[in-house]
Amino acid sequence: MEMELSTDVEELSETTESQDIDSDDLLELNQFDGLPFSSRYYKLLRERKCLPVWEAKCEFMDSLINSQIVIVTGTAKTGQSTQIPQWCAEFCLSAQYQNGMVVCTQIHHQTTVELALRVADEMDVNIGNEVGYSIPLQACCSQDTVLRYCTDDVLLREMMSDPLLEQCGVVVLDQAQERTVSTDLLLGLLKDVLLTRPELRLVILSAPHSSEKLLRHYGSVPQIKLEGPQPCEVLFGSGRGGVKDYLCSALRLALEIHQNENHGDIVAFLATEQEIECAHAILRREGANLALSHGELVPVSLCPRQGDSLSLTEESKSRRVFLTCSPSEDLFWALHTIRFVIDAGVQKRYVYNPRIRANSIVIRPISKSQAESRKQLAGPTGKCFCLYQEDTSLPAESVPHLLESDITSTVLFLKRMEIAGLSHCDFIDRPDPEGLMQALEELDYLAALDDDGNLSEIGIIMSEFPLEPQMAKTLLASCEFDCVCEVLTIAAMLTAPSCFIIPPVEMRQKALLCHQKFQHAEGDHFTLINIFNAYRYAKDGSYSKVEQWCDEHFLSLAALQTADAIRSELTEILKRLELPVSLPAFGSRSNSLNVRRALLAGFFMQVARDIDGSGNYFMLTHKHVAQIHPLSGYGLEVNKKNLPEWVLYHEHTLSENNCIKTVSQISAIEFIQMAPQYFFYNLPPSESKDLLQHTIDHGTAAPSKGKRKCQNSSSAATEEQTPERCTIQ
Template sequence: MSEYIITKAKIDRRKSHSHRRQSIPDESRETSPSRSSHRSRTPIGRNRESDTPKTWKASSERLIVLDKNDWDVPEKLHTVFSDRKSINSSSTSTTENERRLYSKTKSKSSTRQSNSRSSSKCSANGRDNDKSDCILRDHRTLPGPKKVYADEEEERIDREFYLQDEQGGYHEAEESRVFMGSHEKFRAMEEKIAKTRARGETKLKGMSARASALNADQEAWETNRLLTSGVVATKKVDTEFDDEVDARVQVMVHNTKPPFLDGRVVFTTQVEMVSTVKDPTSDMAVCARKGSELVRDVREKRDQAKMRKRFWEIGGSRMGDVIGVKQASDGQDTSNESSAGNADAENDNPVDEKDHVSYKAESQFSTHLKKQKAVSEFAKSRTLKEQRQYLPIYQCREELMQVVRENQIVVIVGETGSGKTTQLTQYLYEEGYAKYGMIGCTQPRRVAAMSVAQRVSEEMDVKLGEEVGYAIRFEDLTSDKTIIKYMTEGVLLRESLREADLDTYAAVIMDEAHERALNTDVLFGILRKVVQRRTDFRLIVTSATLDADKFASFFGSVPMYTIPGRTFHVDTFYAKSPCEDYVDSTVKQVIQIHLSHPPGDILVFMTGQEDIEAVCYILAERMAKVDGAPSLMVLPMYSQLPADLQAKIFDALDVRKCIVSTNIAETSLTVDGIRYVIDSGYCKVKVYNPRIGMDALQISPISQQNANQRAGRAGRTGPGVCYRLYTERQFCNEMLEAQIPEIQRTNLGYVVLLLKSLGVRDLLEFDFMDPPPQDNITNSMYQLWVLGALDNTGELTDIGKKMVVFPLDPPLAKMLLFSEKLGCSAEVLIVVSMLSVPNVFFRPKDRESESDACREKFFVPESDHLTLLNVYHQWKANSYSNQWCTDHFIHAKGLRRAREVREQLQDIMKQQRVELISSDGRWDVVRKAICSAYFYNSAQMKGIGEYVNMLTGMPCNLHPSAALFGLGYTPDFVVYHELIYTSKEYMQCTTAVEGEWLAELGPMFFSVKESYKSRLLKRMKELETSQQMETEMNMKVIESEIENEQIEKDHEADNTKQKAAAKKNSCSDIFKKANKRRRFGF
C-alpha cells in the first residue's frame, strides 16, 4: 500500500506547475476568479514567489494522509498527486473525467454556497480548464471508498476557513495580513526576535530548555486532542508522541573503584563503626527517633493557617487594596520581626558600585557585640578587676604559672565557671610570653570565640580587634597589634598549612578539648609534632571534665593541674518519670518557673531550630491565656539566626529572659543573669550515613558530661537550679559517659585532604587519639578520588593541592576550580559564596506566604543555585540596598557576608592564579560546573516531584521551596547539595542537569547507553581501565619499596657513621688519658 503525506502548499505547487506545462487552448489558460481567490489566501510562512514550502505553526501545520487504493475514481485523477511528467502526459483524459464527475455534483454543491466563499467559487467555475482548484464535496453521490476523499476535502475547506478567520477576518484585504506570502518580512521578524532574545530582554537563556520542553508537550497534547475530537483526520496516528529528535538520554550506572580502596590497604586500626547511642532500645533512644508530637501539631497548625490566609484573607493583596481592606494588625509585630533581621534598613546608604570590600574591616558580628551591662547583683556590685579576683583560677595563679614554666605541655582541668577560658591568656601575657609571638586560644564554636574575645578586651580595657581579636571562617578581626587571638580550631588548622611549626605563636591554648570536635583531634596530632620541633613553644589543653588522663597520656604523661571548686552552688532536680514529649515538658517547666520562682533568667537546651521555634510559639500562645502574668522575653538562639538577633541574648532587659538555645550555649558562653537551666536531655549530632553517602543530623541523647556542662551554666554568676527532664536512672543507664568523638562518626573528606597536603602519605602513621573507622576513611578517600583530588594510587593530584587551599568543602572547591575551564568562574564564585553563608531568605511568623511569594520572584526554573546567583545580581543591581532586602524578605547581613566571602575567595583565586571569567549570561555552563562537583549526588526522575538516587537507589523528593517544585517542568536528572530529613527525604538546593553531563563528568559512575556499540565493547573498556589502575598501583608499591630500602640504607649508613664517630671519640679519650698519665708520671 503506497501512502502520500503532503501539505496543502505542496498540492498547490504541483497543480500550478502541471497546468503551466499543459498545451491547451488560450481560453483554458485564462485565470479564473476562484483560482486567484484561492492563491491570495496563502498561509503564514508560505512564500508564493518561491517553490519551497515553509513549516506551518500551531493549527496551520496539518498533515493530510491519502491512500491511493481507497479512491474509487478514474485512475487518471490520481496524477494530481503524482510526478509532474505524468500529469503532463495525461492532462486530456483527466480533464474529460473531471468534467463528467463535476457535472453530476454541481447541483449538490450549490446548496453549500452560504458556508464558504471558496466552495461557491469552485462550483460556479466548475467547467473551467483549471480543474486543480475544483473540489469534490458531495459525499452522498460518491459510494463506497469515494466518501473518504470527499470528507477529507471538506475538512480541508473548513480548516482553511477557520485559518482565514484567525488571520484577521475572512473579508479583510491582502495588506492587513502583514507576513502572509512575504518571506522577506517573515525572516526580518525572526531576526528581530532572535536579537531581542540574545540581549536577554525577553527571557533568560537558561530557561530555553524548560520552554522547549513545555512547547513540545503542548504541541503533542494539542495534536492528540484534535485527532481525538475528529477535527483533524488522519489515516495513521502515533499515540505515543515520541519525538526522535528530543529522545530521552538513557544513562547507565556502574561502579568503579580504584585499587587502593579494594581492601588490600589498611588505613586505621578501628575496623567497625562506632554507635552514638548507648542502647538503641532504651526509652530515650526511642523518644529521640519518634520526635515530639507537639512539634508536629505546631507544624500542621502553621500549614493550615497558611492555607487559610492564602485562600480566605485578602488583606495586603491586590484585591484588598482595591476594595480598601487593610492587612491584619497582628502583622505589625511580624513586620518588626522581619525588619529585625535587617536592622540597618533604615540607614539605607548604598555603597560603591565596585564589588570590592575588605572582609577584615566589614566584619559582621563585631558590630553587634556591644559592651555587656551588669544584670546580676554580683556583677553590679563589683568591678571587672574584683570579678577576676573572685574566680577560682585566681587563687592558684602563681602555682599554675610555675607548672607552665617548667613544662612544654600542661593539661588543666577546671569546672565550668572557673575562669580558665578568659584568664589563662591574660596570665600568659602578663608573664611575658607575648614577647616571642602571639598567644592563641582555640574554641569549638565561632560564637564562643567572639564573645570571649569581647569579654577579654573589656577586662584589659582595649578595643576589640587591636590587642585582643578573633578570627573565624571568612571573618578576621585582628591587626598587627594583636597579642591575644581567639579563633575556631579550623582557623588554626589552616594556618598550619602555611606555617608547619606555627612560628607566629608563642603559646596555644586548646580550650574545651573534652568536646572532641573533628578539628580538635587533628590539631592534637599536629601540635604534638610542633612541640617536638620547637622547645620554646607552650601548649595548654583545658578540659571541663575529670577524665583528662586520656589527654595527658596521649601527649606522653604530661602533668595535669586541677583548678578547685565551682563558683556558685547549683541544685539539680530530676524528673519523677520518663517524659513522653520533651517539648511539651519543657514548655510546662518554663511556665512554672516564670509564675512561681524568684527572679532570674532561664536557659533552655533544645535540639534544633524547629524545636526552638515550636517552644517559642507555644510559650507565647499559652502565656497569652494567663491573666496578669508578668512579662517574659523569649529569645531563640541557634547557628542560622542572624548575628544581631544572636547578640540580643547579652542585652540587659527589665523583664525576665528565657533563652531557648541549642548546645551552642553549652560551653564558653556566659550570659549574665542565668539562674535556671532546663535540660531536655537531647541534642543533634552529625553522623555519617552510609546509606546516602553523606553526613546527616540526627537527634540522640546527650552524654553525662554534656549534662554536667549544661547544669554548670546556672552557676556562673550566682546560685542556680538545673531541671533535668529525664530520670536519674536514665542518666546513669541510658547515657554515655562521654560523647563519641566527631572523628569517629562523620565524613573525613577535608581531613584526609588536609593530611595529604601536610605530607602524611600513610594515615596509619598519623597520631590519632581515637582512630576513625575504616569505612569512614574509605568513603572519604573515595569521594576525593571521584572529585579528582586523589589519583589512582591515593596520592594528591594537582587539583587536590589547589582544593586544600580554599576554606571550603571539597565539592565546592572543585566547582570553583572547574568553572575556570568552562569560562564561568565569576558566576560560580558567587554561587559558592552564597552557599557558604546561612540561608539568606527570611520567613517571619504569620507572613510565610508573603515571603514565599517574594522568593518565587527570584526563581530560575532550572536551578536553586542559579536562584541564589539571581538574588545576588538583583541586589547588586539595586546598589546593595538594605531597604531592597527588607522589601523582599532577604537578610541584608547575609548578603553582605556573602560579599565578603566572595572577596576572600577571590584573593585566594588570585594567589592560585585562577582566572576570573564571566559566562555572559550562559547559565547552562554554570549548571554544568555545578554538576562537576555534585554528580555523585545525582537523582533520576521517578514521578512528579519524586526522584531516586542513581547510585544508592534511595528515594528523594523535591523540597517545596525548590525552584523546580510545582512549575510544570520536571527534568529527568538533577543534582543536589545535600539531603535533609523531616517527614520525607528532601533534596536541598537542586539543579537540573543533562544526562550527557553525568557521563562526561562522572565516567566512573555513568555512561550514555548509545556510547557503546555493544556490551562487549563496554566490558572491554572497563577491563582496560581496571588494568591501567592496577598497573599504576603496582608501580606505586614498587616505588615505595625502593624508597623504604633507600631509607633503611641511609639509616644504616648514619648508624655506621655514628658508631665510627663514637669509636673515634673513645680512642681519642683513651689517648688523652694516656698522655695525661705520662705527663704526671703515672
C-alpha cells in the same frame, strides 16, 4: 616532654607571684604596652582574684615552665578561658617573646570575639593591638598582638602555610571536650609539632569527664583540676511521661516560672529546630495572655545554623526565654540575667553514613560534661530543671565529630600537611576505615590525587579554598567554562547559612510567594544567583533600605552579608592564585550550560533521576530513593507537574521526609560529558545506568517509559523555544 627554661624566666615568675599579693603593690606601668594602668584595671583585677582559677595560678605557671603540655580541667564559670591565656602571655613576655606569642582556640565565632574583648579589657589594652581575634572572614589583630583568640578551624588553615606554628610560643586549646573535627586535628598534629619545637607549649582546657582520654593520649603530663562555683538548685524530672513529653514539660515549666518565680531570664535546651519553632509559637501566644498580670514573656529562638546573631548582653525589662538546640552553652556565659535553666537532656546530631553519602539525624542523650555545664549557667541563686531522672545514665563525653562526619575535607587537608612536612596525625580516636576509604575514593574521582595517592596539582589548588572539595573543584572548573562570576555566587550562598527565613505558620504562605519571585527555571542553584544579585541591587541604597528589603522578602540580611564576604574572600584567593575571573554573563543560554557543566565537574557524584515521573528520585551512587525538599523551587505544588528527569543536588539528608536539597536540572548527556569514565563504570547496576549507557552508545537519550516519555518530549520542545536570555527576577 619536659624542659627547663632560663633562670630569668623563673625569676620573673616569682616576681609575678609577689605582685598578686595586693593590687596596691602592682607596677604602675602595664607590662604589655608600657602605659600606666587605668582605675578600671584594678577594679577588674579584684574581680579576677575571686575566680576559682586564680587559686591555681602558681601551680599553673610552674607547670608551664617545666612541661611542654599542661591539661587544665574544670567546670563552667571557673575563669579558665580568660585567665589562663593571660598567664600564658605573661610567660611569653618573661622570655621577651623569643619563643612566640599566645593563640587560644574556641569553637564558636561569637564566643571568640566576646572573650577577646573581655580579656583586652582586663589586660587594660586596646582590642586589635596587644589582644586580638581571628574568625572566618574577620580579623582584628596587628603585629603588636601578643594574645590572639581564634576559632579552631582558622588556626588549622594557618598551619597550611606555617605547619610548625613558628609565630606561637603557647597554643591554648579551649573546649577540648567538644571534640570538633578541627580541635581533634589540632590535638593530633600538635603532638608531632611539639617534638620538633621543644620550646613550644600546649595548654589544653577541658571538662573534668574528658581528662582521662587526654591523659592516655599525651602520657604523664601535669593536670590541674579546678573547682567550680557552688552549683544552683537542681530539680530532676520524674520520668513518668518518658522523653517524648519533654517539650510539653519544658513549656509548662517556663510558664510556671514566669508566673511564680522572681525576675530572671530562662534558657531552655531542646533538641531540634522544629521543637524551637513550636515552643516559640506557643510561648508567644500564652505569654501574651499573661502579660497584664505577670509581665511580658519574650521567647527568643537561637538555632546553631541560623544566619542571624543575637546580642545576648543587652539588658531587658521583660523576662526572656531563650530557646536553643545548640549542644554548647558558651553563647550564654556573658549573660548574667539567667536564673533558670530547663534541660531536656537530649541533643540532635548529624551522623554521616559513607555508604549512602548522606547525613542522618540522631537524637541522643547529652554528655555528663554538658549536663554539669548547664547546671552552672543559672548561678548559685538560680534553679536548673532537668527533665530526665536523676539516675539517668549519661555518657561521659560526646561522640567525637570526627567519627560521625564526612571527612573528605579532612583527608584533603591532611594530604596538604604531608607536603608541608607533617606526615603523621596522632588521632585520639581514629576515623572509621570505611569513611576514610570513601574520602580517598572521592578525592581520586575529583582528580585531587595522583597515581601514588599524593596530592595532584589540582588537589593542591583545591586545598587553598575554604570550601568542601566538591565545591572547590566546581570553582576551578568554572575558570575553564568562563562562568566564574556565577559559580562564585553559588559557592558563597551554599557555604553561608541559609538565606531563607521561615516565619510562623500564619505568615508562611506570604513568605513562599516572596521566595517564588526569585525562582529560576534552571533550578535552585540559579535561584540563589537571582537572590544574591537582587540583594546586591538593594544594597546600593542605604543600609536601612536593604534591611527593609530583606524583611519584606523574608530573607536573612546576616546570611546574605556572610555570603557577600565569602564571595569576596574566594575572589581574592582566585586572584592570588592567578586564576582567571570571567565577566558576568548570567541569563544567557550558553552561561547556564557552562554553570551546569562546572557544577557537574564537582558534584557528579550527587546526581539523581526521577524514575516514575512523580518525584521519586533514584540516586545513582547508592540506589536510594528520595524526594525533593518542599522548599525547593521544584518542591512547590505549582511546579510538581513539570519535574525534570535528571537533577544534580547539593545535599541529601536522611530524616522523616528523606529529601534532596538545592536541586537543579541537568541532562544525561551533560552528566556523561563531565563525570569521569571510571566513576561511571563503578556505579552500581540500575535502569538509570542502562539509560546512560544507551546515551553513550547511540549519542542520544534513551526513551523512557510511560508518563516520563511525554514529559521528556514536552521538555525538549520547551528547550527549543527558550530565548537567548532568561528573565532575572
